Amino acid sequence: MKTLYLDVEHEYNFDLYGMVSPCKEYKLAWALNRLLDIHLIKKQDIYYDLTGKNQLVIANYLYSSEFSTVRLFRNRALGFNTLKKPFLLPDMKEYDYILQVxxxxxxxxxxxxxxxxxxxxxxxxVKQFDPLTLKFKENLLL
Structure with a gap:
């Protein structure tokens, strides 16, 4: 019997910035709102179910208008975690926050x-990244 494979190509048509900041995500969201004249709103945390009983929980803020979308993610998982790499983007583990524009x-x-x-x-x-160069770029597709 012939085996068929589904080949899915995603579009990564966004700009991506890594930010180092020791503050809480709500303070950073407030500062970004004032600077960029937007209104980032706390959305439900993103849950990634991994192998076993492990779960990756990521803080998520969103601003969406007719013309643009801005997302702010906390790169490190929330709460106690036993994962070796508790990051949304492990290839950017030096950065505390991810800004997707x-x-x-x-x-x-x-x-x-x-x-x-x-x-x-x-x-x-702050540093800009090309999403296509990241190994775990699929984590940014929501």
């Missing part, structure tokens, strides 16, 4: 957005 806000030049983000005193470091 789609739509009109992408029209800002990445360097211009990085300069804006660096104005927030809560953010120590």
């Amino acid at each position: 789609t739509g009109a806000l992408q029209q800002l030049y990445p360097q211009e957005l990085i300069k804006k983000l660096q104005r927030i005193s809560l953010i120590q470091y």
Whole structure:
């Protein structure tokens, strides 16, 4: 019998930024709201069921308008976790937060957005990433 395989290609048409910040996610969301004139809202945490009884719980903030979408994720899992890699994106484990930008806000030049983000005193470091280079990029598809 002939075996058929389903080959699915996803589009990663968003800009991705890693941010180092020691603050709580709600404080960072508030600062981003003021800086970018958006309204990030706390959404239900994202649950990834992994092998065994392990579960990865990620904090999730969302701003969505007719023209753009901005998501703020906490990279490290919430609560007590026994996983070896308790990160949304283990290839970016040095970064505390992930900012995903789609739509009109992408029209800002990445360097211009990085300069804006660096104005927030809560953010120590920002770097843009190409989602296609990440091993666990599927975790960003919601």
